[in-house]
Amino acid sequence: MSIVVTGATGHLGRLVVEQLLEKVPADQVTAVVRTPEKAADLAERGVRIAVADYNAPETYDGVFAAGDKVLLISGNEFDKGRVQQHRVVIDAAKAAGVALLAYTSAPGSLKAALADDHRGTEEVLLASGLPYTLLRNGWYHENYTESLAPVLEHNAVVHAAGAGQLSSASRADYAAAAVAVLTGEGHENRTYELGGDVAWGFAEFAAELSRQTGKEITYRQVSVEDFQGILVGAGLPEPVAAIIAGVDASIEKGELVVDSGDLSRLIGRPTTPLADAIAAGLKG
Secondary structure, eight states, X not given: OOEEESSTTSHHHHHHHHHHTTTSOGGGEEEEESXXXXXXXXHHTTOEEEEOBTTBGGGGTTTOOTTOXXXXXXXXXXXXXXXXXXXXXXXXXXXXXXXXXXXXXXXXXXXXXXXXXXXXXHHHHHHXXXXXXXXXXXXXXXXXXXXXHHHHHXXXXXXXXXXXXXXXXXXXXXXXXXXXXXXXXXXXXXXXXXXXXXXXXXXXXXXXHHHHHSSOOEEEXXXXXXXXXXXXXXXXXXXXXXXXXXXXXXXXXXXXXXXXXXHHHHHTSOOOOXXXXXXXXXXX
């Protein structure tokens, strides 16, 4: 039996593998990657490396074995038909007879276009008959704290979320939840709504940035359309900019507030405070 992680060299995948290695022997972990060179350090530590691509179904032949536990990390190629990409993994997992397939989804409350692929993948997974766990990950602190340069340059946090709040957590928190499911028992056919313990708004985000930098940083509210234009001006493709701006509209409606407590319960500790992620982001 192996614990198999797809997208294992991505931001979340690598954290999952690192945390798995703290709990299980390396030879029980399989990292599925597209570029094996990026996983060379994991291979050196004894992790099995499987090279496969969501866009090439035949590459998943032989990746899974009966009894495996699989973490399907959602793809980030919004233009490639993510539901079909994910179906490739689900079909291969079903053919192999895996014991569990956990999927990193989006909160059930989220109605933005970003959630469409996740809902579609959930339908495919449930229809497959596989034992499943839906890890409905909320928003990540790092979505905002890893790109602080323009904020600090203009002394402004620019968003289209109004006074809306969201309950984000760190990537490491969500990784820990996945590891708890993959190494624990009793998670079959369960859905977890995952989010941080404390909800916050962008005015509070700006205030915390001001406190940590000693600069006066304000929250500048713009319309969804204007925010989309700003993102395109920063180099994002139009479809991606539309999806991200749409998330801000959802934040204003409260769709990214997740108050289930599932995340802190799964990981056995409080979630990482936003202030800690801001401090890490400022250190670069």
